[in-house]
Amino acid sequence: MTTNSPRIALVTGANKGIGRAIVRRLGELGHRVYLGARNADRGRNAERDLRADGLDVHFVQLDVTDESSVALAAKRIEEEQGHLDILVNNAGTGAPVVKPSETPPSVVRRTYETNVFGVIAVIHAMLPLLRRSQAARIVNVSSLVGSLTYAAERNDPSGVFPKGTFPAVLDYGTSKAALNAVTLTYANELRDEGILVNAVSPGFCATDINDHQGYLTPEQGARIPVLLATLEDGGPTAVFLGEDGTPTGQRLAW
Template structure:
């Protein structure tokens, strides 16, 4: 039985976002597929529509505040509410050590991975507040965990004990995203809107040159679970894909 409702997935024309859109559509949700590139976004939405899913392309560049406001207005006009927001859009960074990373490189990554999430979330919150079961899922990474980084301990097993990547732009942007998750979760406690972060695992995507060991569909699984939590579900938690039904708790 489908769960119904309406969802917005950012950065959904490929990779994990596309897989999340497919899975939510398969549950009977109306899904707005957010993408910057109109041609690619329309093609992705058409492909999912051909499979019988209610998926609609939404022009959405998370770094463009006026464009985000227009996207929120369209959702308001067409459906009047939003039940699920998946903040999936993200970019990677360079491989240079922190001491050799230019400030502009950090700023560029933060524009999408951090400020873009704030822009979209704030624009969509009025619509989420109209839902009887609003859910926000931020697609993060274990690399953004300060606790695991300080211990050089990757509980997901991608990196051996004593080895942890020092990717200044990407890692710190995901740490900031984790902080956003907790902050919004705390503000919205008692509202019925649950806000959580998911590390989808080492998924083969463009960010890692498709070297990941999981498929996008596998990476989407836990995101979809957190997007469809019941009223008694958790809020303000960080979980990672490990193949178990509920995933593994991760430290902030």
């Protein structure tokens, strides 16, 4: 991956929280980062603040649920850079937690539009640019609650939830399980091309999606996504890593 030019990265859902922390860290590592955000004002404000710190950050309007928006973002990156080295699919959403039996199908469908179909749309649009990279990396920000293994065992290896309990969240949990399956599917297609595709559980971070109840900061949650985004050639693909405070993270079961 040695080059004299900065590596080009795109992070979706990046005007706040973990996404913004990922952008900052990649920028600090010398990468040129496109900060994808649905809301233009928030995206430009984040770009301004990060550029004020000397980082090579560029806002791009990107609504992952709008394929025309995704296509325009890909076109801009192609025109300005010609390729893409790193894609971090961070944009995500979830509804208020209720029992699965009380969750309407419309709520599940809305969550899947962002967490699953949005990721697929972005990968499809950016893949031609990633294929022009000498060492492309795709990182999908998932969640431990998407693990079918831990759900079946009702066991949370991170210790957030007591043994014998596990969140049963129909929209968010199953969308992340689907995202994990999507990750494996792309990883198996692209591994022979040298494109590494992995999923990450950033840990229980204090963000808007959980009303800031998490005990990790967004900066701590950004560590493993950035690790996977900057893997050396020959690094792992089709793995699910979580934040446990160790240098290389915790290997999680799918």
